[in-house]
Amino acid sequence: MKLSKMLQSIGIDTSLDRDFEVKALAPLESASENEVSYIDQSKYLENLKDSKTGAVLIKEKDIKSVPAHIQPIIVPDPHLAFAKLSAFFAKDEFAHPLIEKHKTQIGENTTIMPNVFLGENIKIGKNCLLMPGVVISDNVIIGDGCKIFPNVVIYRESQIGNNVFIHAGTVIGSDGFGYAHNEKGEHIKIEHNGKVVIEDDVEIGANNTIDRAVFGETRIKKGSKIDNLVQIGHNCIIGEHTLLVSQVGLAGSTTTGRNVVMGGQAGTGGHIHIGDFTQIAGRGAVGKNLPPNTKWGGHPLMELDEWMKFFVTLRRMVKKKSE
Known part of the structure; x- marks a missing residue:
């Protein structure tokens, strides 16, 4: 138009x-x-x-x-x-009935268990296992040696590399949480027309949600391991061999370097970069860019040694006041 x-x-x-x-x-x-x-x-x-x-x-x-x-x-x-x-x-999740459909390609020694739903134009590599209740939307690519556990949903155009394990209940490629607001306070949806790319050797725990990009891609790089109940927002880029522990939440356009570790319930604001080999303690609230090879914790976020000293001092103050 x-x-x-x-x-x-x-x-x-x-x-x-x-x-x-x-x-x-x-x-x-x-x-x-x-x-x-x-x-x-x-x-x-x-x-x-x-x-x-x-x-x-x-x-x-x-x-x-x-x-x-x-x-x-x-x-x-x-x-x-x-x-x-x-x-x-905005794109349709599944092919329109009037559009010419393309057959799904399934590699050798791949097992598709009962009650799996496959859309159109899907490519699945060899030696994969798709368990009951899995839903794969149109134009999805899955590499070799992948295990997709029960009730995983993979939305359109997502790309999954080789040797990727995705555990039960996880959703890959759903819309990000993006809205604009008019003068009446009404919320106007931003259509997310990008995709999710998951590289080789990634393991994703149960009940994760990884949102597709507004445009471009949300990417989980090679070798990253993600625990259960993690939320990754639209347009995030997760660096190689990163570890995200249970209940981590990453706001849209968060990026990390390689080998980042985030403890349970740690989270970020949007458009933040975390440098290589940086560690965030559990419940750490990241509100600024962080340099590589550092350790952080707390809310407000401090370098980890400073946070631990602050916490000890705070406990002493509380104890003294109660005496």
């Missing part, structure tokens, strides 16, 4: 110097001339100069930062306008 038509349909009446068929919504750093991006925070304005995006949703006060090759679309709330536009690109 033409950009002008899309804007009109969501109530944005603006003149355009350049109209074009919109291929997709995309982030500034990877968008092409037939895609649309948005900026709702001034700190991202510097990314405009190197972007190849065709158009950008932007506030009027920031218009001078838009280069000549990008079509500006001035809106009061770029995040809200982006949410409304995302509905044009």
Whole structure:
């Protein structure tokens, strides 16, 4: 659909110097001339100069930062306008009945147990085991030597590497928790049109939820091990050989280096990076980027030695007060 038509349909009446068929919504750093991006925070304005995006949703006060090759679309709330536009690109979870269907490919020595549901155009490697109650949506790729335990659900376009174990009740590739809010306080859904990629030798515990990306991908890198009851938000990147203990929660766009360890119930805010070989003690609340080869704990987060001293001092104060 033409950009002008899309804007009109969501109530944005603006003149355009350049109209074009919109291929997709995309982030500034990877968008092409037939895609649309948005900026709702001034700190991202510097990314405009190197972007190849065709158009950008932007506030009027920031218009001078838009280069000549990008079509500006001035809106009061770029995040809200982006949410409304995302509905044009929402994908069906399963093939429409009128669309030509493609057969699933299953490798040798792979066992599909009873009551497994397989969508269309799925590729499953050799020596895999899919247990009862598994649901695999359309266009999913599963490598060799994988075990998918009962009642796992893998949403569309997810990619699973070799020798991956996914335990019972886990959901891979569901929508991230993303909404914009209008002037009435109503929540407008942001359609998540990306995917989840799980690399080789990953083990994922029971009742995990790993959300697909808004655009692009959520990625779990090689050799990572994830305990039960972990939530990984949209567009997170988990580095190689990372350990996430039970009830860890990672907000959207959290990234980690390799061999990160997060203790039980630790969590992050969004858009945070944790460096290589860094450790977070249980219930640690990460609200800032963390350098590599460090240890942290507590809330507010402190270096682990400092946190332990603080906790001991606090206990002494409480004990003294009660005497």
